[in-house]
Amino acid sequence: MAVHPNKNIKRVEIILNITNLGKTYNSAGKTLTVLDNINFTVNAGSTNAIVGPSGSGKTTLLGLCAGLDRSSTGIVELNGINLGDLNEDKRAQVRNQYVGFIFQNFQLLPTLTALENVMVPLELRGEKNIKARAMDLLDKVGLTDRGHHYPAQLSGGEQQRVSLARAFSNQPKILFADEPTGNLDFETSEKVVKLIFDLNREAGTTLVLVTHDLELAAKTQRIIRIKGGKLVADDHTNVIA
Amino acid sequence: MDTTPINYKRKLNIPWLFEMAWRDSRRNRSRLFLFVSSIIFGIAALVAIYSFGFNLKNDVDSQAATLIGADLAISDNKPIEASMQSLIDSLGDRRSEERNFASMIYFPKNKGTRLVQVRALKGDFPYYGSLETTPLQAGKDFRNGKKALVDQTLMLQFDAKVNDSIKVGKITFLIAGILNKAPGQSGIQAGIAPIVYIPLQYLPQTGLMQKGSRISYNFYYKFDKAVNMDKLVKKLDPRLEKAGMNYDTINIRKENTGRSFGDLTRFLSLVGFIALLLGCVGVASAIHIYVREKIASIAIMRCLGVKAYEAFLIYLIQIASIGLIGSIIGAALGSFVQHILPLVFKDFLPISISTDISWMAIGQGVVLGVIISILFALLPLIAIRNISPLNTLRISYEQVNLLRDPLRWFVYVMILGFIVVFTFLQLDSWLGSVFFTIGILIAFLILTLIAKLLMYLVKLFMQSSWSYLWRQGFANLYRPNNQTIILIVSIGLSTAFICTLFFIQSLLVKQVSISASGNQANMILFDIQTSQEKGVAALARQHHLPVLQQVPVVNTRIAKINGKTEADVKKDTTLRFSPHTFANEYRVTYRDSLTPTEKITDGEWVGHAPKLGDVPISVEDRFAKHNHLKVGDKIEFNVQGIPVSTKIASIRVVNWTKMQTNFLVVFPKGVLDDAPQFHVLLTRVPSKPASASFQQAAVKQFPNVSIIDLGLVLSVLDDLLDKLGDIIRFMAMFSIITGMVVLIASVRISKYQRLQESVLLRTMGASRKQILAITAIEYFFLGALSAATGILIALAGSWLLAKYSFEIPFNADLLPALLLFLAIAILTIVIGLFNSRGILNKPPLEILRRDV
Known part of the structure; x- marks a missing residue:
């Protein structure tokens, strides 16, 4: 393993490395263990699903993997960067550089148009000619003529497609999706799922999605099962592309 | 794998922050404007006072010569010592001499008598400005015979006309003209001690110059060639001081007048500042709710890579911009209001005041408005730094607490520091400014504590057996995002302010009225010579007076x-x-x-x-x-x-x-x-006719004796307090309006908070009347509690002032306080209902679909 001049970055095939990960909360004087001793790695370019019953800790796991929160124990290495060494602002920059997000409730900025929502991650990176790139992405998700609409003026499916365009706008190394079809009807879900996988394949992005939907999970190459805060199964369902 | 190292020190992209602030403010701009509208009236009050102050200073500088009427004035309250006479006679190129004393005058036409200030004048004084008289030439003509100038208030009071006569001491003078204004005299001075000018040459014949009489000897000098007055008086000072004589020059008068009116405008600017502080509390409260609503957006931005301080700056830019707009509007309003101030102050001003636009005042007001709106908004804004991107997920283990940031203590210190520095700039005394700040802090703390206590009591005593409407209405007083504290503080403080003024005025007037009641004296005769002592007493007894x-x-x-x-x-x-x-x-x-x-x-x-x-x-x-x-x-x-x-x-x-x-x-x-x-x-005179008849006899028999009728003193005092009260009430009005704007803003903001709930109630079948009743109950109690708290504080404050400052018994007149209470309670309900009408008038679906 070659070591990059920047100490935080190592040349590895693994995009996400989770070691002895644990998360506890103190509530009403009691310690609540949400995640306990989780270990797994995610290879670059793979598609992965984290499944488990409600309250099993899968969304917490997603949050930790994406650097939205700090773990209580263990290590999260994203693209070779130990997130535990970084403060919240540095993690924000890591997210902006390497991570894309898709949320169950879309999480678009309500006061920004669809186009502006897609542009934000690029603007943050200080990139040029971003309008054309954002329009291109909206075109890919089939919303060319909806760019100047506000989220409240779009349907749920359209909002999720804007969210998808935004997630891919910064050409992320890894895409985290939290119940991406949870708020959509069957037909719209099908379209959105197809888009996620198509765009993912096209961009060569690693996909980690959290879902209840076993049918959706089955579309990924690997299913990580969580129960009671512990990793109970890690099934490689398909051959890694 | 991308191994490009991340540059964690990303350059701050200021234009992008402004763009995001602009984008994020979409659909919120009217609300944001509503937040800062609370500071508009505070800024308006300050800019008006500052502009008035600047104009006053300029006008005093340009009109100072007419205030004194001469280059140099020397005065003594005893006859001039022989050793000083040569000095007195040698100064200046032109000289005037005046004797000034209190005396009774008598209007033969209607037999009226009145204590006045007699000015017996020789020479061409005033050399600057003029004795403003009707007819115009009377100001000069009266010096050429047994003629007098009589103050216009006296002329009106005794229905006297030019060419009527008045008796001053033993001499009868023809009224040559009405004196509209003497140099340096204000309207209120004319009311308290009206002036009558007579020629000095007739003073000895009046018989009013007796031993022990309190006469002021004034000498006015005009220098035809430019003389450095400061140097001259410095040279004269030791001699004049040794002789117990006072002097006045244009520069000294300029400084003294400027200083006393400076004190007045500084005091009034503090009153305006209280209005601004009230507004700022409103801003802080509104921004707090605004930030709560923005948690989701901020979390999304954080997810996408926006750093904590960048998110903070986006909202800071919004608040600063809207604060700037609010301050500019406030400054414009203040520049308009300053035109009214000379009218409000007219009775107290010895000069005419211009109403030029003061860019300095406007600049100060705008800068102050921006600084203070940012300072108060910082309290909720700093919490933005702590909003976690986790809020985008369903995780809610950690509650977002906007008030627990340790940096808030730094903001509190900055706010207090700002108040101390600002008040120091007004008062020029650190001790005074610290006391003022502590006073404000205590008032805010008391009101906050009372509000919290009320919320606790309502929670404690609310019965489940009460009807739903009452329970809901009461519960709104303590539920999350309630407005109880902010409204009790803002409306309570303005009510307390107005009520204290009223209580103190009525206490002082009542005190004098009490003095005039019972068997206590209500008439004072003074300047009685030893030889007249027995005669005056005998005359009183003749009139059956004790x-x-x-x-x-x-x-x-x-x-x-x-x-x-x-x-x-x-x-x-x-x-x-x-x-x-x-x-x-x-x-x-x-x-x-x-x-x-x-x-x-x-x-x-x-x-x-x-x-x-x-x-x-x-x-x-x-x-x-x-x-x-x-x-x-x-x-x-x-x-x-x-x-x-x-x-x-x-x-x-x-x-x-x-x-x-x-x-x-x-x-x-x-x-x-x-x-x-x-x-x-x-x-003690039992009645007005008895008073008039005794005064006529006394003036006739003992012309040098002066009489103070307490009835007259009472009406003058009432008039004076009324006029002073008008000024303070005018300034307090800004606090009241601010309180109302904070109320409207709070109601409008809470509308968004309550919208979903009211719509759900309507969806479940609650009638328009029921929603109206819940809203009315909530706002009635808010208004009533705020007003009651304010009145209680006013009672406590007035009691303390009465006991320790005025040392008079406390006996509050509660009826007007009760009327004020009702007015505020009703006004609160009206504003509350008026601003909630959107919920009532629209179909639930329309609101449910709306992106709030």
């Missing part, structure tokens, strides 16, 4: 205290006495016993002077404290040229609220009995 008190008065000055002269005290600042103690003239009396309103607190009362040694005197308690005097201290008095050595034998407490003659220094009998003196007689 002689309640007859007191001799001797004019004295303090020459030495414990052997130290004024010069010693000036040289040695370690001495505890003030040089002012020596500058004043003291009117003392002598008697062998204490009056019922006096009580010895230290030492021993001595009623008769011993034949040898220092004269044992009694000194009033507060006078002793103020001048650091104690029993045993030696004071040498100058009794009209004769030194009298005394020793403080006792300290007395005096009840000054009683209508009678009270004195700072009382001599025993046997020392001053033969000194030049005049007498004061106190009597």
